[in-house]
Amino acid sequence: MKRFLLAIAASLLVSLSAYATIEVYEFDTQQQEQQFKELGNTLRCPKCQNNTIADSNAALAQDLRQKVYEMTKDGQSKDEIVDYMIARYGNFVTYNPPLTLATSVLWFGPLVVIMIGFVLIVARSRRNKTVATQQETWDEGKEAQLNALLNDKPDGEHKK
Incomplete structure (x- = not known):
């Protein structure tokens, strides 16, 4: 019985490591990879408020990283991706919001x-x-x- 409980506990511990996955992104060029890293460190997570999307583990940040990855792979420029994020999430998504009437x-x-x-x-x-x-x-x-x-x-x- 003790061996059975020990085996169940060991299998549960091993299964917990499945949650500790690391996202791996593959790019066609080095420039795309550099752009993705820059955007990941430039865009702010709307949920975490003071973390970049690269630093945050929130589900929204993961979705934003995936969207940035897809747009980068599609060949969109850094400005186009930032403009898309601002249109979708507002000026808060950038760390340096522009000077507007609202800000x-x-x-x-x-x-x-x-x-x-x-x-x-x-x-x-x-x-x-x-x-x-x-x-x-x-x-x-x-x-x-x-x-x-x-x-x-x-x-x-x-x-x-």
Whole structure:
């Protein structure tokens, strides 16, 4: 019985290695292979978000690698393949999205926030300075009022 269980466990362990397959792509020319490698390291996996399609193990990345392989084998150029991927998955599939109206928020948003913060800090400091200068104006009328208040005693007697 122990041998039987050991044999089943060994066969299960051997069958697990079938999941560790390596994708092998064959190309007609060295240029096609180089183009495939460049695109694999240039295109971003839409699911993983920060991995290239060459680095990702997601099913979508595998599909994208297969599509890039097919298009490369069909003789399409790098730009044609990138344009196809952008048309299908949007500008997110590239690591350097072009400057468009939709991506301008990403490009200029942080700069605008910093500028607004700087303007608010300057405006607030100027307002505080004007309030401080208004409080510093002290004239003889205010001095007389202060002396009158200081000379008044709580029980109604005046200092002589």
